[in-house]
Amino acid sequence: MSAPTYDLGKLHGGLRLAAHKKQSTSEAIQVVPLPEQLILPITQHAGDAAQPIVDIGDRVLKGQLLADPDGLLGAGVHASSSGKIVAIEPWPVSRRYGDTAPCIVIECDGEDRAIDAAGIAADYEQLSPDQLLARILQGGIVGLGGAVFPTAQKLMQAITCELDYLILNGVECEPYISCDDMLMREHAGEIIGGAQILLRALALDVAYVVVESDKPEAIRRLGEVMGELGDERLILKQVPTIYPSGGEDQLVQLVTNREVPSGGLPTDVGCLVQNVGTAAAIHAWIRRNEPLVSRITTVTGDGIAKPMNVEARIGTTVADIVSFAGGYTEHAQQLIIGGPMTGKSVTTDKVPLVKATNCILVLSEAPAVGAELPCIRCGDCAAVCPIQLLPQQLFWYACADDEEKLRRYGLIDCIECGCCDLVCPSHIPLTADFRTAKARIMELADEKARAARARQRFEARNARLESEAHTRDAELSRQKESARKAGPDAIAEILKRKQEQSDED
Numbered sequence: 001m002s003a004p005t006y007d008l009g010k011l012h013g014g015l016r017l018a019a020h021k022k023q024s025t026s027e028a029i030q031v032v033p034l035p036e037q038l039i040l041p042i043t044q045h046a047g048d049a050a051q052p053i054v055d056i057g058d059r060v061l062k063g064q065l066l067a068d069p070d071g072l073l074g075a076g077v078h079a080s081s082s083g084k085i086v087a088i089e090p091w092p093v094s095r096r097y098g099d100t101a102p103c104i105v106i107e108c109d110g111e112d113r114a115i116d117a118a119g120i121a122a123d124y125e126q127l128s129p130d131q132l133l134a135r136i137l138q139g140g141i142v143g144l145g146g147a148v149f150p151t152a153q154k155l156m157q158a159i160t161c162e163l164d165y166l167i168l169n170g171v172e173c174e175p176y177i178s179c180d181d182m183l184m185r186e187h188a189g190e191i192i193g194g195a196q197i198l199l200r201a202l203a204l205d206v207a208y209v210v211v212e213s214d215k216p217e218a219i220r221r222l223g224e225v226m227g228e229l230g231d232e233r234l235i236l237k238q239v240p241t242i243y244p245s246g247g248e249d250q251l252v253q254l255v256t257n258r259e260v261p262s263g264g265l266p267t268d269v270g271c272l273v274q275n276v277g278t279a280a281a282i283h284a285w286i287r288r289n290e291p292l293v294s295r296i297t298t299v300t301g302d303g304i305a306k307p308m309n310v311e312a313r314i315g316t317t318v319a320d321i322v323s324f325a326g327g328y329t330e331h332a333q334q335l336i337i338g339g340p341m342t343g344k345s346v347t348t349d350k351v352p353l354v355k356a357t358n359c360i361l362v363l364s365e366a367p368a369v370g371a372e373l374p375c376i377r378c379g380d381c382a383a384v385c386p387i388q389l390l391p392q393q394l395f396w397y398a399c400a401d402d403e404e405k406l407r408r409y410g411l412i413d414c415i416e417c418g419c420c421d422l423v424c425p426s427h428i429p430l431t432a433d434f435r436t437a438k439a440r441i442m443e444l445a446d447e448k449a450r451a452a453r454a455r456q457r458f459e460a461r462n463a464r465l466e467s468e469a470h471t472r473d474a475e476l477s478r479q480k481e482s483a484r485k486a487g488p489d490a491i492a493e494i495l496k497r498k499q500e501q502s503d504e505d
């Protein structure tokens with residue numbers, strides 16, 4: 001077994017939180033049976049919605065592409081099982097902004113027939129890095145750690161930078177969530193296989209596989225697999241259990257002691273971070289031709305009868321998954337998609353499991369929050385902020401809707417970790433305010449970008465029309481000159497033609 005190494009950078013702030021993970025990790029991952037219906041949102045990723053390429057009534061096979069990103073920033077959506085498309089319509093979803101989204105609904109036929117797996121690239125080493133990237137693009141793979149950024153596009157951006165390290169993120173620091181822990185325990189080989197594919201696609205020589213210290217079984221399994229392979233490019237690292245050490249920038253700081261600049265990306269300091277689940281999904285797609293049609297998710301909390309980790313098809317409703325986990329306890333009160341710090345409360349369990357769903361958390365009671373009081377400027381929020389922001393200042397500017405100051409004080413770098421909320425003695429919902437302010441700023445930026453694109457199109461059109469008019473005038477002058485030499489009838493004909501063209505314009 002390869003022993004984990006520890007030489008670490010320093011993480012600013014953060015909190016040691018109660019883990020609440022034991023109840024969902026006491027037994028192996030269970031497979032949820034195929035449901036009668038699968039609900040597949042066409043936007044399960046950061047970027048533009050994929051465009052449906054199927055119609056109601058079409059019969060589809062498992063793994064078939066249903067919605068295409070159409071060359072835009074996005075990821076394809078594949079059928080999670082075989083059956084018939086019965087609707088393409090808005091459905092409740094668990095998105096941070098907006099409660100419904102267009103979904104493709106499959107009525108499953110129960111046969112679970114898959115598309116022909118011909119063309120499997122069993123030996124990925126025969127593919128060039130470019131071919132591998134193009135292939136990953138077709139698999140509908142997105143970052144499974146929560147950001148759901150389309151993986152192929154993230155890799156394509158990364159290869160334009162000077163990279164030193166691939167970092168596989170197995171930290172999973174948010175309480176209650178244990179799906180990555182279980183994946184590492186039970187599918188370590190696939191994660192490491194995915195890391196090797198990524199190293200080839202990125203033409204890199206070093207991959208750090210990073211796991212928190214509270215996951216000894218995962219560390220043991222990964223170490224065994226790496227030891228058997230003897231691939232010296234892979235290095236296992238253990239980091240302390242502190243929330244939010246699994247944030248991309250925080251992980252880069254911990255592992256390499258390099259600081260990602262404000263508004264920048266890990267690639268700015270030579271690092272590319274991928275979640276361990278994403279690596280396993282890449283392995284499944286490249287080695288077995290299986291697009292991203294299922295995932296492991298944690299279903300847990302005091303409101304769930306039998307907390308566990310399950311593997312479920314993308315599109316299975318939360319209601320079906322909860323029912324598989326023994327149903328709700330009589331005290332279940334709050335349903336959260338995601339963890340308690342960064343998840344979203346939803347009011348219906350009709351929402352489907354999507355690529356981003358790492359946890360279904362049902363709490364028997366909503367955490368008691370005291371009445372909001374004025375800020376007493378204690379500074380506790382700044383002490384725990386992992387980005388070294390000044391949350392009390394940001395709060396002030398968010399209340400005043402002062403976009404310029406919010407930008408200057410780094411709101412855009414806030415990772416919405418919720419640490420400041422937890423320590424605030426005045427019970428100010430800082431993170432919720434920051435989330436709203438960020439959404440507003442991003443919306444304004446989108447509007448500005450849209451307006452700039454429209455202006456560019458308008459100016460380009462005017463320039464084209466001007467150039468066409470100029471060419472026409474030059475041609476008419478030339479014809480007039482030859483007509484002048486030819487006589488008065490030819491001049492009359494040219495003037496008539498010019499009048500006709502002006503009428504058309």
Ligand code: SF4
Pocket residue numbers: 374375376377378379380381382391392395423424425426427428
């Ligand atoms: S922790 Fe709360 S009360 Fe203290 S400075 Fe921050 S916002 Fe103000």
Ligand code: SF4
Pocket residue numbers: 381384385386387388389391413414415416417418419420421430431434
């Ligand atoms: S939510 Fe934002 S401001 Fe608050 S601690 Fe986290 S990163 Fe800092």
